[in-house]
Every structure is written in structure tokens, then in C-alpha cells.
Amino acid sequence: MNNSMLVKKTTLGELAKALSKAAEMLLEIEKQISEAPVEEIKPSKEKKEFKEPELQEVTIEQVRTLLAEKSQAGLTSKVKELLGRFGAEKLSAVKPEDYGSLYRAAQELK
Structure with missing residues (x-):
């Protein structure tokens, strides 16, 4: 095996380790999100009337x-x-x- 093949093999091995570590981190984030409490958003009971923004007064x-x-x-x-x-x-x-x-x-x- 020559030096360039050894470098490529080492680089691919390092890349595989980094991808594996990233996958582990993503799984941990997913777990934390799924365990987070979910808060229900309820619509407001009071009706808010939509008003057009006031136009600049023309002289x-x-x-x-x-x-x-x-x-x-x-x-x-x-x-x-x-x-x-x-x-x-x-x-x-x-x-x-x-x-x-x-x-x-x-x-x-x-």
C-alpha cells in the first residue's frame, strides 16, 4: 500500500467517525425535543377588531x-x-x- 492510499484511508476513517459523532448528537437532540413539555396554545376569547392603519393627514x-x-x-x-x-x-x-x-x-x- 502506498502513502496516498494510506492518507485516503485515514481521512475516510476520520470522516466516518465525525459523521457517527454527528449522528449521535442529532439523536440526542431529537430525544430532548421529544421529551420537552408541549404547551397548548388556546385562541383568545376576546375578538380584536381589525383597523386600517391611519393614513397620513393630507393638507x-x-x-x-x-x-x-x-x-x-x-x-x-x-x-x-x-x-x-x-x-x-x-x-x-x-x-x-x-x-x-x-x-x-x-x-x-x-
């Missing part, structure tokens, strides 16, 4: 800027139509609580 200045951009882009008639959907002929007549909805609707204008 009249933000709406005005966006509507001006849309108007300058040639969408003046669509801007006026959009204001009408909110019951207004001009931005100052839009209710402050509608600014967010108006802003999002204006973003969609094309």
Missing part, C-alpha cells in the same frame, strides 16, 4: 399643489369633474376630512 396645500400639476398637464376638465364628485366647484369648498380621498383620487388622474 389643503398638498391637494392644491397636486391639482395644479394635473391642471398644468392638461387635465383641467378632469380636475373640475373630480372636485364636483366631492360636492365642490373649487378646492376651498371641499371638506377638510375629504382631502385625503381627493388627493388619492387626483393621483389617479391621467
